[in-house]
Each structure stands twice: as C-alpha cells, then as structure tokens.
Amino acid sequence: MDATAPPSAPITGRPTINLIEAQIRSFREDGFLVLPAISTDAEVAKLREIFDRLFSENVGFKEGNQFDLVGRSGESGPPRLKQLINPVNYAPELRDTVFRANALSIARQLLGPEAGPAFEHAILKPARHGAATPWHQDEAHRFDANFDYNQVSIWMPLQEATLENGCMQYVPGTNHGEVLKHRSPGDDPTVHALETDPTTFDATKAVPCPLPPGGCTIHAGRTLHYAGPNNTDIPRRAYILAFEVSPKLREAERKFPWNEEKRTDDEARKRAWRKRGGVLVEVGRKLRQGFFTDPKRLIFEVRRAARAFFK
Ligand SMILES: O=C(O)CCC(=O)C(=O)O
Helix, strand or coil: CCCCCCCCCCCCCCCCCCCCHHHHHHHHHHCEEEECCCCCHHHHHHHHHHHHHHHHCCCCCCCCCEEECCCCCCCCCCCCCEEEECHHHCCHHHHCCHHHHHHHHHHHHHHCCCCEEEEEEEEEECCCCECCEEEECHHHHCCCCCEECCEEEEEEECCCECCCCCCEEECCCHHHCCCCCEECHHHCCCCCCCEECHHHCCHHHCEEECECCCCEEEEECCCCEEECCECCCCCEEEEEEEEECCCEECCCCCCCHHHHCCCCHHHHHHHHHHHHHHHHHHHHHHHHHCCCCCHHHHHHHHHHHHHHHHC
C-alpha cells in the first residue's frame, strides 16, 4: 500500500517475541510468514475500539489520508474498502503498543539492525459488502520507481481473519521476482488500489492465511498478495506496520507507469491540504520520526517531496 508520510511513532516498549532461524529461512524462501500472536487480547480489544472510532469519525479525510481503496471518483454509496494512512498521527496512544515493539524487533531480524518504521495503515472491510483487496505487490505502489526498496509489512487482524471475511493470501516465492505489471482496477486511474495483471502470475498457487485476533502475517515488498471480500456480519479490521531500510537510488532506470497515470480524489485532497500549510505538519511529523538524520533517508525524502511538488 501507498507510503505517503511516515508515522510519528517512537517505539518505547520491549519486544516479547523473537523469530527462530527456521522462521527467518522460511520468510526468505516464501516471502511471507505467519505468527499466531504478536499482541495481547487486551491490546487487540483496545485497538478495535480506537480503529472503530477513527473510521467512524473519518479522521484524516481532508488530509487525503482516509479514503476508499476501490471507490471511483464521483461514485456515491458506502465505501467498500476503507484505508487510513498513518493512524498513529490521529491516535497518539498507538505509539506505545506491544504490537509495535514486536513488529520492529521482527523487522530488524528480517531486514537488519538499521531497519526502521516506514509507514503504517489500517484497513476496514465493512460487514457484508467489504470488497476484495486486489492481487498486488506493495513495491508497485512506491511513488519513486528509481529506488531499490527492502521492506516488510506486518499485518495484524483485530478479530479473527478467515477466508469468509478476507484473510491474507500469498503466492509463495514471488518475493524473488521483479515487480510485475500493475494497473488500476477497471483501468480507472481515479481508483487508489492497484491490481497485478492476472496473466502474469498463477493465482491457483495462493496460500490463504487464516489467523486469530492479534496473530500476524509478515510479507516482503514483492510478495504477491490478496485478501477476499468480507461476506460476514462483522467488519474485518487490520492494522499494518511497514518497516524498511533506507531506500537506495538505483543505477538502472525503472518506471511504474500505473502510478504516473493515477488521478485519485485522496491525492487531490492531499495536495490541497499541503498547500494550505499541511506541508509544515508533514515536515514536523518526519522530524519527530528522525527521518532527516540518516543521509540516505534524507536524499530519498527530498527527492520524493520534489517529485510530489512538481507533479
Ligand atoms: O488488509 C487487506 O485487505 C490488504 C492489506 C495489504 O494489502 C497489505 O497490508 O499490504
């Protein structure tokens, strides 16, 4: 999913879990891993309340940070796949969680000690009419194709995740390939989501990953994944923390034309908000996060800001 602004979330708690060698090997081979628990029951119950409030109050909408991933511009009707970018900016109590401490520790085991938070998001598939999240690779969403990315996403459901409500599904081994051709669903560039061209992979190899509340899946930036529609009477909520090592400028040029074509309503709202002074808020959030202390990160951030400005 899109990484537009880093969360302002120092991580203070101590991790309570560690991966073993076999899990690290399995992640490297398959591009994903499933853990039965990364948080506690009490924390998950509290997070459910927080996210239900953030989604019902539509926080971040004017900043372009809350939107329907599969909605079309001008379409009326209830959203079918709501996403909130960097919820920690709207609920500071999310800064200090067992989930965050464990997720960072796991990310460092998988990516190396220099890995840090990249961004975070929450996804709500409403009861009965929650839409499928199309097949995609997260790296395809990256705004600047001319960097090499090394990232992991740690996906935690806030209730049981099942095939019926849209648990995560992965195609093993796709983490070793290139970024595949993507497009906007229905070839409509006003839709935020991306989908992989279905002729470029074999979806019959998908592995569904049902989970208890507070369990997690971990996937790499190129691992192909999908989550089905929510056909149950209960909303399917997920909280996702993404980590990365500072992206490095590539030698060979690369293009993600599907992103150049995008014309989403949330991006228009974000641009308008930045012009009204939101850009200062964003810089403040990045400063708090320490994004300007690592020279490689700084090059990446400055270049990204310049591209967003001149787009
Ligand atoms: O929660 C979902 O439906 C999809 C999540 C996803 O695509 C991701 O975390 O990269």
